[in-house]
Amino acid sequence: MNPDVTTVDTSKCFSRPPARRLRRQAQDYHWCSLSMALQVRILALFLLSLCYGQSSQLHSALWRPQWPMLRVPVVLPQQTEEGSDPQFEAEAQLEVTSSCDPDCHKQAPVPSYWDLREYLSYETLYSNGSLMETTVGIYGFNPADLRREAAGRSRAKRQIYGPDSRFSIVGQDFLLNYPFSTAVKVSTGCTGTLVGDRHVLTAAHCVHDGKTYVKGAQRLRVGFLKPRQRDAPPTNRSTSAARPDKMKFQWIRVKRTHVPKGWIKGSTNEIGMDYDYALLELKKAHKRRYMKMGVSPPSRQLPGRRVQFSGFDNDRKGQLVFRFCKAHEETYDLLYQHCDAQPGASGSGVYARMWNRRRRRWERKVIGVFSGHQWVDRNGSPEEFNVAVRVTPLKYAQICYWIKGNYVDCRDG
Numbered sequence: 001m002n003p004d005v006t007t008v009d010t011s012k013c014f015s016r017p018p019a020r021r022l023r024r025q026a027q028d029y030h031w032c033s034l035s036m037a038l039q040v041r042i043l044a045l046f047l048l049s050l051c052y053g054q055s056s057q058l059h060s061a062l063w064r065p066q067w068p069m070l071r072v073p074v075v076l077p078q079q080t081e082e083g084s085d086p087q088f089e090a091e092a093q094l095e096v097t098s099s100c101d102p103d104c105h106k107q108a109p110v111p112s113y114w115d116l117r118e119y120l121s122y123e124t125l126y127s128n129g130s131l132m133e134t135t136v137g138i139y140g141f142n143p144a145d146l147r148r149e150a151a152g153r154s155r156a157k158r159q160i161y162g163p164d165s166r167f168s169i170v171g172q173d174f175l176l177n178y179p180f181s182t183a184v185k186v187s188t189g190c191t192g193t194l195v196g197d198r199h200v201l202t203a204a205h206c207v208h209d210g211k212t213y214v215k216g217a218q219r220l221r222v223g224f225l226k227p228r229q230r231d232a233p234p235t236n237r238s239t240s241a242a243r244p245d246k247m248k249f250q251w252i253r254v255k256r257t258h259v260p261k262g263w264i265k266g267s268t269n270e271i272g273m274d275y276d277y278a279l280l281e282l283k284k285a286h287k288r289r290y291m292k293m294g295v296s297p298p299s300r301q302l303p304g305r306r307v308q309f310s311g312f313d314n315d316r317k318g319q320l321v322f323r324f325c326k327a328h329e330e331t332y333d334l335l336y337q338h339c340d341a342q343p344g345a346s347g348s349g350v351y352a353r354m355w356n357r358r359r360r361r362w363e364r365k366v367i368g369v370f371s372g373h374q375w376v377d378r379n380g381s382p383e384e385f386n387v388a389v390r391v392t393p394l395k396y397a398q399i400c401y402w403i404k405g406n407y408v409d410c411r412d413g
Contacts, residue, residue, distance in 0.1 A: 064355040065303045067294055067365065073141035074407045075120055075397040083123060083131035088218055090209035092188040094314070094343035096276065096372045102385070105273070105331045110146050113138065119262030119275055120398050125207075126256045127283070129218050141394060146332050169310065169320045175225050175247060179351070179364055182291045183310040183320055185223035185249055186347060188216050191311035192280065193349030193366055194290035196403045198255075200280040201293070202347030203369055203389075204263040207278055211264075220257065222282060223249030225320065247318070255283045258402050274333035276371045276389050279402045291351060293399060294365030296390040299327035299335065302352050307337055307388070309370055311345030321345065335368055335388040346372040350388045358412075367391050 100108075111119065117138055124132045169180050182194040190206035200222050207217045228248040262275030299305050308324040325339040335350070350368035355361075368388035391399070400410035 065301060066355045066357055067363065068297050068301075069357060069412075070295065070393065071140070072295065072393050072397050072400075072411050074139040074411075075394060075401055076137050076139070076407060077134045077401075078137045080132055080134045083133040085129060086125065086131055086213040086217075088213050088215055090212050090214045092190075092207075092214040092216065093205055093209060094189055094346050094372065096205055096273065096346075096387070100273065102329045102331060102334075102336055105334060110143060113143050116141075116143060116394065118265065119260060120394060121261040122398070123259050123261065123264065124256055125213060125217065125259070127218065127220075127254060136398070138394065167322045168316055169322050172227055172247070175320060176227075178289045179291060180310055180320060180322065181225075181288050183312070183348065185225075185312050186280070187219075187221040187223065187251070188214055189314075189344060190347035191345055191370075192222060192347050193351075194286065194288060195279075195293055195349070195366060195399075196290055197285045198282045199290075199403050200254075200282065201349055201366060201369060201399070202278055202280060203371055204259050204276045204278040205371070206347050207257055207280075208259050208263065210272060217257065220254040220280065221251040222254060222280060223251050224286065224288070226250045252286065253283045254280045256281050260398065273371065273387070274389065275395075277369045277395070277399070279399055281402075291349065292363065292365050293391060293396060294363075294367055295393050295396050296335070296367035297352075297354075299330050302327060303354065307335070307339070307350050307352055307368070309339070309345070309348040309350045309388075311341065311348035311370065313342040314344035315342045330390070333390055333392060334371075335390050336385050337388065339370075339386055341370065341373070341386060343372070345370055 117136060120138065121133070121135045124134065126132075169175055174180055184192045184194060184200055186192050186200070186202050186206055188206050190202055192200040192202035192206075195201045207214055207220065225247045226249075228246045258279045258281075260275045260277070263272050263277075265272075305326050306324050307327050308322070310320055310322045312319070313321045323339045323341065325337050327335055327337045329336040348370040349366040350370055351364050351366045353362055353364045356363045368390045371387045371389050373386060389395075397407070397410055401407055404410055
């Protein structure tokens with residue numbers, strides 16, 4: 001036996017010690033407990049090592065909702081021609097009216113490849129009033145992949161559901177920091193979200209009523225909240241000093257606006273609701289952090305099945321209003337949720353925060369555009385739904401191309 005190794009008689013661990021050997025038995029109990037605890041710990045680590053290889057992926061999926069990893073199709077311009085000059089006669093509408101409820105959208109026929117090409121073709125409005133029409137080609141997409149199943153059965157009934165759950169964001173420390181700083185004001189009365197150095201995502205109905213462009217669309221501007229500086233009253237310590245007071249908007253002109261034909265051609269039927277989005281390109285770059293876009297996952301895969309967005313609701317003038325709520329019903333193109341909102345929030349980017357496996361970090365991404373309150377008539381009784389347009393793989397490919405100018409940087413959604 002090695003004299004340097006201490007041995008413990010485990011038979012003494014559970015015997016009652018005589019009084020004269022109490023001190024020696026206490027030492028034996030101490031060694032016994034340490035030895036048994038060490039054995040249990042080693043056994044636990046051994047079992048964990050056996051299970052880790054098989055369960056690590058499942059554990060990650062359970063505790064980290066992940067952005068889907070998919071190959072996005074390609075949407076490329078094929079032909080561009082000059083369009084007729086728009087009249088800019090329509091009034092901006094901050095609420096969308098439709099007679100097609102979720103069941104109606106689910107029962108609509110699946111669009112063909114040629115239908116999708118027509119819907120994803122687009123108009124580009126320039127600040128000088130000229131208009132260009134572009135047809136597109138679609139590659140790497142099978143229309144049979146379109147799904148229109150619902151994720152739930154709950155339906156919204158009002159714009160505000162019970163107690164108002166909206167939060168007014170106040171204070172520069174919040175308003176000027178990400179993600180609230182990505183929300184901007186569109187001069188026609190809507191909200192937009194920064195999705196690029198020069199690009200703002202908003203709703204199509206904020207610039208186009210489905211027939212023509214709205215008043216102010218040619219001279220469209222985007223407002224960024226910034227501190228309002230004013231001179232403080234003279235004091236004994238300083239005769240003149242500037243201090244931050246309330247917030248104000250700093251406006252940047254829009255260079256061009258992209259609107260999908262699905263919104264324009266679909267204005268006389270129910271397909272238009274699915275394409276209620278537009279992209280604005282600013283005349284100069286802003287200096288704020290923007291939010292990336294992502295393909296909308298099924299609502300059941302969202303963290304807590306919840307979405308978030310911030311907007312400039314009309315009933316809270318000059319305030320940025322944040323809300324988060326549970327997503328309920330959905331179609332392939334639309335998401336129905338119970339977020340409290342008022343006119344003015346239309347065009348807000350709906351986003352979620354999930355784990356990016358490639359970058360190994362948490363990321364917020366815009367997965368939809370808040371379209372507003374959908375008013376429908378069900379058997380003679382009016383109902384309302386808060387609706388967001390989902391960023392599908394095809395819409396992601398189209399909007400990403402508008403931003404990047406190429407499809408190579410748009411393959412991973």
